[in-house]
Amino acid sequence: MDAFSGLLLGFQIILTPQNLILCLVGSVVGTLIGVLPGIGPLAALALLLPVTFTLPPVAGIVMLAAIFYGAMYGGSTTSILLNMPGEAASVVTCRDGYQMARQGRAGPALGIAAIGSFIAGTLSVLALSFFAPVLGGFALRFGPPENFALMVLGLISTLFMISGSTLKGLIMITLGFLLATIGIDVVNGQERFTFGTINLTGGIDILPLVIGLYGISEILTNVERAMSTSLVTSRIGSVFPTRADWRVSLMPILRGSGLGFLLGLIPGGGPITAAFMSYALEQRLSPHPERFGTGTIEGVAGPESANNAAVGGGMVPVLSLGIPGTPVTALLLGALVIQGIQPGPLFMVNHPDLFWGIVASMYIGNLFLLILNLPLVGLWVQLLRVPYRYLFPVVLLLSVVGTYSANKNTFDLWVMLGFGVIGWFLRKFEYDFAPFIIAFILAPLMEQSLRQALVMSRDGPMIFLHRPITAVLLAVSAVLVALIVVKPRRFIPGGGDV
Amino acid sequence: MIVERLICLVWILIGGAAASMAWSMRLFGSHGPDSGLFPFVAALLLGLCGVALLLSPRHHARTIGWPPRTGVIRIGGVIVGLAVMTLALPHAGFAASGFVTMLILLRAVERAGWVQTLLLASVSVAAVMLLFGLLLGMPLPRGPWGV
Numbered sequence: 243m244d245a246f247s248g249l250l251l252g253f254q255i256i257l258t259p260q261n262l263i264l265c266l267v268g269s270v271v272g273t274l275i276g277v278l279p280g281i282g283p284l285a286a287l288a289l290l291l292p293v294t295f296t297l298p299p300v301a302g303i304v305m306l307a308a309i310f311y312g313a314m315y316g317g318s319t320t321s322i323l324l325n326m327p328g329e330a331a332s333v334v335t336c337r338d339g340y341q342m343a344r345q346g347r348a349g350p351a352l353g354i355a356a357i358g359s360f361i362a363g364t365l366s367v368l369a370l371s372f373f374a375p376v377l378g379g380f381a382l383r384f385g386p387p388e389n390f391a392l393m394v395l396g397l398i399s400t401l402f403m404i405s406g407s408t409l410k411g412l413i414m415i416t417l418g419f420l421l422a423t424i425g426i427d428v429v430n431g432q433e434r435f436t437f438g439t440i441n442l443t444g445g446i447d448i449l450p451l452v453i454g455l456y457g458i459s460e461i462l463t464n465v466e467r468a469m470s471t472s473l474v475t476s477r478i479g480s481v482f483p484t485r486a487d488w489r490v491s492l493m494p495i496l497r498g499s500g501l502g503f504l505l506g507l508i509p510g511g512g513p514i515t516a517a518f519m520s521y522a523l524e525q526r527l528s529p530h531p532e533r534f535g536t537g538t539i540e541g542v543a544g545p546e547s548a549n550n551a552a553v554g555g556g557m558v559p560v561l562s563l564g565i566p567g568t569p570v571t572a573l574l575l576g577a578l579v580i581q582g583i584q585p586g587p588l589f590m591v592n593h594p595d596l597f598w599g600i601v602a603s604m605y606i607g608n609l610f611l612l613i614l615n616l617p618l619v620g621l622w623v624q625l626l627r628v629p630y631r632y633l634f635p636v637v638l639l640l641s642v643v644g645t646y647s648a649n650k651n652t653f654d655l656w657v658m659l660g661f662g663v664i665g666w667f668l669r670k671f672e673y674d675f676a677p678f679i680i681a682f683i684l685a686p687l688m689e690q691s692l693r694q695a696l697v698m699s700r701d702g703p704m705i706f707l708h709r710p711i712t713a714v715l716l717a718v719s720a721v722l723v724a725l726i727v728v729k730p731r732r733f734i735p736g737g738g739d740v
Numbered sequence: 741m742i743v744e745r746l747i748c749l750v751w752i753l754i755g756g757a758a759a760s761m762a763w764s765m766r767l768f769g770s771h772g773p774d775s776g777l778f779p780f781v782a783a784l785l786l787g788l789c790g791v792a793l794l795l796s797p798r799h800h801a802r803t804i805g806w807p808p809r810t811g812v813i814r815i816g817g818v819i820v821g822l823a824v825m826t827l828a829l830p831h832a833g834f835a836a837s838g839f840v841t842m843l844i845l846l847r848a849v850e851r852a853g854w855v856q857t858l859l860l861a862s863v864s865v866a867a868v869m870l871l872f873g874l875l876l877g878m879p880l881p882r883g884p885w886g887v
Contacts, residue, residue: 292878293876293878296877406801407793407799409789409792409793409796409799410793410799412785412789413751413786413789413790413793416755416782416783416785416786416789417754417786419778419779419782420754420758420779420782420783420786423778423779423782427775429775430769430774430775432765432775434762434765434775434779435758435761435779458822461818462815462818462819465811465814465815465818465849466807466808466811466814466815467807467808467811631850631852632846632850632852632856632860634845635821635841635842635845635846635850635860635864636864636867636868638818638821638822638841638845639838639841639842639864639865639868640868642822642825642826642829642838642841643834643868643872643878643880646829646881647872647878647879647880650881652826652827652829652830655822655825655826655829656826659819659822659823659826662822663819666815668747670801670804670805670806671743671744671747671800671801671804672801685778688778689778692773692777692778693772693773693777693778696772696773697771697772697773
């Protein structure tokens with residue numbers, strides 16, 4: 243199916259009242275999550291994942307995807323008005339956005355963030371529409387050995403983009419693998435690491451894990467010290483940028499869109515890296531780099547465009563190869579698996595309605611978000627007046643309900659609490675959870691591919707070297723490992739969390 | 741730092757124990773790889789990474805920001821609140837356990853006034869029940885009094 247007829251099919255699917263409402267709900271929830279500091283898009287996705295169990299696959303995934311890109315829009319509002327990122331990808335927007343707000347230019351800053359996000363989001367979905375089918379078509383040649391090698395490459399690439407130590411990242415990957423193997427082996431029914439406990443025979447569920455690591459541990463970190471915020475309360479004024487603002491912002495928006503999309507494609511790249519790289523690029527290209535950090539609009543336009551474009555880019559490997567590059571896309575992949583859909587190269591062939599429905603929903607969702615973030619920005623500003631001390635107990639209640647409602651099992655709540663405490667503790671020692679979540683979700687597919695590859699091989703592990711695509715993918719992985727060992731990586735602040 | 745080294749030892753111990761258990765599951769069977777192979781490789785890697793981390797201090801965290809005493813109490817309050825809710829949820833239902841948890845969090849952790857606490861606890865529990873129970877159709881656990 244070519245891209246045009248695919249998009250036509252996608253719009254036919256998405257333009258139904260139920261799907262449109264769920265896309266809108268996802269956009270509103272995503273913006274809310276982005277605006278409110280203390281709860282990220284990953285925890286929000288995990289909380290709402292049980293809601294999607296009762297929905298048709300298209301409707302459920304459309305809502306979850308809308309939460310993801312909605313959070314990217316909403317995060318800028320908090321960065322600009324509070325100097326505190328609503329979600330990690332908006333950290334860099336604090337620098338110039340907050341300074342603009344202090345100079346009485348909060349309106350243009352919020353406006354350029356929303357418009358830039360819309361342009362970048364739309365361009366990246368356009369690129370996704372044409373690029374994903376090509377990549378997916380190529381990936382149809384892949385068998386189990388290629389899939390395994392691709393997942394190895396994806397995980398090693400993730401190590402390049404995480405914050406902190408790569409060795410700690412590797413530890414997180416192996417822990418993710420080990421935890422994913424708990425339960426009954428589906429091939430031969432053997433119990434693994436269950437210690438005779440009935441609660442572990444089904445394995446550890448992804449929901450309590452994600453809510454614990456990203457929701458509870460975040461709250462524990464935040465309540466350590468009473469949070470004080472400084473909301474810029476002066477009138478926001480017109481959110482539409484002036485002609486002069488447009489003149490300096492247009493190229494950063496376009497560059498951010500391209501850069502964000504490309505970085506989104508790379509496993510581990512994601513919105514955070516895209517935003518930081520875009521900021522660095524704009525500063526380097528600017529004739530006045532010294533103005534960055536003092537309230538220059540390019541410092542908002544570029545990164546905000548880049549983090550939204552990375553969402554579209556990040557969907558390419560998920561939808562065409564079944565390889566997630568970030569924990570959020572890994573969770574989206576997990577949602578597909580829960581719905582009984584096998585992700586991978588055959589996804590587009592077997593489920594064109596779902597693939598094109600998701601793509602079409604992203605066009606519609608971007609439009610919803612432009613409306614939600616321009617005329618309705620005042621509403622989100624009012625929400626920022628809610629003190630965190632009243633907010634976090636409600637988030638905790640939601641976490642308990644979200645975790646419990648999936649299996650109606652209190653064991654999941656203990657897992658959530660346990661991982662919350664472990665997560666809080668490990669954060670102190672600069673462990674990044676992104677590789678852990680990605681490895682946990684990829685592990686069953688990876689193990690299956692490894693076993694199938696070895697069963698079909700006459701030369702044991704040599705099959706990975708005899709097949710050209712596999713050999714190339716593993717050679718690239720080896721080069722990346724060598725680079726990690728030989729050349730110290732540049733630190734990317736907060737990299738890899740989303 | 742001693743705590744960081746202890747964490748490395750935990751990784752080594754987990755890796756070693758998991759590798760030993762995976763070995764007993766058999767790595768290869770008559771038809772190829774068996775249940776133990778994948779976890780064995782993962783456990784082995786974990787143990788080796790733990791050793792490498794123990795021996796290379798440049799990978800250790802530069803500064804550890806431990807919370808002040810009041811912070812520890814607040815964290816303790818959140819953990820106790822969640823534990824109480826987990827224990828009470830199947831027996832007392834969502835409404836009662838959620839309300840008590842909110843009381844603990846708002847009074848003990850945030851030192852909010854009684855009026856604010858009671859108001860926020862009631863409103864948030866009712867809002868969650870309305871959103872999840874009624875609008876999203878997700879049945880919440882009920883206590884002996886029916887809610």
